Amino acid sequence: MIFEGYHPLDKTMFQVMDEEGNIIKPEYMPDISKEQMMEMYQLMIQTREADLKALMYQRQGRMLTYAPNIGQEAAQVGSAFPLKKEDWMVPAFRELGAWLTRGAKLEMIYLYWYGNEFGSYMPEDLKILPVSVPIASHLNHAAGIAWASKLQGKDEVTITYFGDGATSQGDFHEAMNWAGVYQVPVVFLCQNNQFAISVPRGIQTSSETIAQKALAYGMPGILVDGNDIFAMYAAVKEAFDRARRGEGPTLIEAFTYRIGAHTTSDDPKRYRSDEEVEKWKKKDPIDRMKKYLMSQGILTEEENEKIIEKAGKIAEEAFKYVEASGDTVLEDIFKYHYKEMTPQLTEQLAEYKAYLMERGEA
């Protein structure tokens, strides 16, 4: 029972593993197999490698704007791992690790950032919503999806992701309030990566933690070390279990750091120091898990190299596929907005096609 021992007003941060990869709270160590641990580790590496490749492609002018996840892999993989097949995920936009953990294809995610709407198309068997760019607006959707689960007696929970900046929006407060009032099975996962573009967390809120905001809405909240994958897993698992038992929503603040830029259009040197970044690099969530896995004899340096190499290849292949996909097919621009195109759209498409035809471009 983690939440009983960690009240958000105590300001203590829930940790299972220290920064050297030692398990300091064995009583909270999640009950997961070595294979599962390796799977989690691979997902973190896959996320990291996919980010690094995307950044490289972007610099080469082959990828559009991209929002990297570096530093937040544990918060994402750790929180998405306890989801079951029937559960829902409602992401913001910087959730590569969570998407991959949930089973989304890297090709799709790359395709979206590459500028093709089909990157938002989710296969039927994946209950994941597409990227939501307007900050915090998706939190109400998560509350609604979870409310529907409750109203229809469906055994499923919802997790939704957002940043510290999102907590300044009305939608955050409305969603939390709504979820509390109707006691719906949803987990609000705030990745407090300390910045909303250039604006530090101190300008988003003057409450000491984001986790404590839970109290005002009548739900438990907990501050978790977001770079500790076991702590993330354990806290989210417990929140899911509560939700499944009908005990309502939970707010989790994953305390972490965005190592890279906000997006590839951003220059973080303008608003933060190298020393600060260096300090956080020492807390790298991947290094930390690696230390643990090595100390337990679960991972060797050699295997580690292989995992990294394989992840890099997968990212390359995914991008090759995406780059070969070309431009959006003209009809696709028109055909998905309504079940059937309106007379206006039909006319506009026909007129435009006639124009292209005249130019010999259709």
Add this chain to the structure above:
Amino acid sequence: MAVINLLQAVNQTLKQEMKRDKRVIVFGEDVGLEGGVFRATVDLQKEFGPDRCMDSPLSESGIVGAGIGLAINGLIPVVEMQFMGFSYPAFNQIISHMARMRNRSRGRYTVPMVIRMPYGGGIRALEHHSESTEALYAHIPGLKVVIPSTPYDAKGLLAAAIRDEDPVIFLEPKRIYRAFKQEVPDEEYILPIGKANIVKEGGDVTLISWGAMMRETLKAAELANEKGIHAEVIDLRTVAPIDQETVIESVKKTGRVVIVHEATKTLGIGAELISIINEKAFLYLEAPPARVTGFDMPFPLPRGEQHYIPSPDRILRKIEAVSNYLT
């Protein structure tokens, strides 16, 4: 006179207005320390301090709502929406309060504030970063909606917006933020809000546009010229209220009109212009007024955007069709 781009013109005007009037304050997401994601507010915090140029929480409703309060209580807020596509969380504040405080209070309270927003597509941006929804705001009584198309206009119009006693939505065409430079006087000057600009005179057909689309429209006018069609080109500059007189005078002269906008076609500013023309110059028309616009769809992601923005060639075809109508 310095040669500067549109973004620099905005920055210079903000500085001059803040210097001129201590009541002018600037805030919004990332506008302080960083100087805005486009750098429109760069150096303002350095020059005027964190009490006159500040970073706000990520809260559009808060930015506009607080701005309304500040304006009622003696200040002149010039706030930034990071992108037009993110102004909708503030929609309630803009429509329910900013636009009608003067009317509601029978003139007792006024909201002399400016909301600046980068708008428009064509920069290969993410979803929600390419919106041209000026018609949404133009539709609301109480708002003035101003859109410059050059650095020179940006300076004169922004100064006018800041000095205006009513709330002004100031839309900055981000596609041409840095696209070209122009000589802009160092000293302050004002271009009146609600006054269109005849950019090019001609007798055969009237072209009406604004903002970033002026570039494509002017190119189309050149192409038409090569074909012997002499277009008169009007930059509307203010889409609410529309300068009816300039539009009508021109249509009376040419009898033919093509309106060009990047926004969706249905219920766009083009529809309003055609209504005005039908009401006030119907008997002068030689051809049905025509529109070249974006589609009734959200602006596509970059792999499809090339289809969306009217190209000079698409405009030219329409100019030809209108010119050849019944001749």
